[in-house]
Amino acid sequence: MSGFxxxxxxxxxxxxxxxxVTGTGCLTIEQNGLRxxxxxxxxxxxxFEIPYQPSTNWGQGGLLISRFxxxxxxxxxxxxxxxxxxxxxxxxxxxxxxxxxxxIAACRALVxxxxxxWVCIPKELLS
Numbered sequence: 303m304s305g306f307x308x309x310x311x312x313x314x315x316x317x318x319x320x321x322x323v324t325g326t327g328c329l330t331i332e333q334n335g336l337r338x339x340x341x342x343x344x345x346x347x348x349x350f351e352i353p354y355q356p357s358t359n360w361g362q363g364g365l366l367i368s369r370f371x372x373x374x375x376x377x378x379x380x381x382x383x384x385x386x387x388x389x390x391x392x393x394x395x396x397x398x399x400x401x402x403x404x405x406i407a408a409c410r411a412l413v414x415x416x417x418x419x420w421v422c423i424p425k426e427l428l429s
Contacts (some may be wrong), residue, residue: 304306305424305425306422306423306424306425307422307425307428308420308421308422308423309420309421309424309428310419310420310421311399311410311413311414311417311418311419311420311421312399312400312410312414312419313339314409314410314413314421314423315357315401316357316427317427318423318428319357319358319406319409319410319413320344320353320354320355320357320409320426321344321423321424321427322355322409322413322417322421323344323354323356323357323366323409323412323413324344324425325413325421336356337413346408356405356408356409357403357405357406357409358403358405359405360405363405363408364405366408366409366412367404367405367408369389370386370408370412370415371386371387371389371391372384372385372386372387372408372411373385373386373391373393373403374407374408375389375398375405377400380402381400381401382400382401382402382403382404382407383398383399383400383404383407384398384399384400384401384407384408384410384411385397385398385399385411386411386412386415394415395411395414395415398411399411399413399414
């Protein structure tokens with residue numbers, strides 16, 4: 303890895319967002335078979351590895367939505383808000399995170415809750 307850059311969580315997308323989700327402590331090698339390929343992209347699945355893409359794969363991102371009790375609001379067709387809630391439906395942080403899809407908004411909300419408004423990402427994932 304050639305280094306890291308600091309990026310606003312609200313601007314994360316694609317592989318950089320998927321990578322940031324793995325850094326939230328929600329995934330472990332022991333629990334999920336999480337690994338990284340030679341390009342530092344997260345993968346899961348043991349001998350039959352598949353990309354870990356919770357920001358685009360409902361089978362992966364949907365599990366995070368359920369696990370972290372996400373609440374959504376749709377401000378308009380391209381702006382969806384997501385926030386993590388406790389068992390009583392109260393937001394765990396003071397604001398929602400936004401994205402063009404439910405999965406992107408949910409992943410940004412999770413990263414924001416766990417790491418804050420900024421996150422360090424490998425440079426290679428931003429291109």
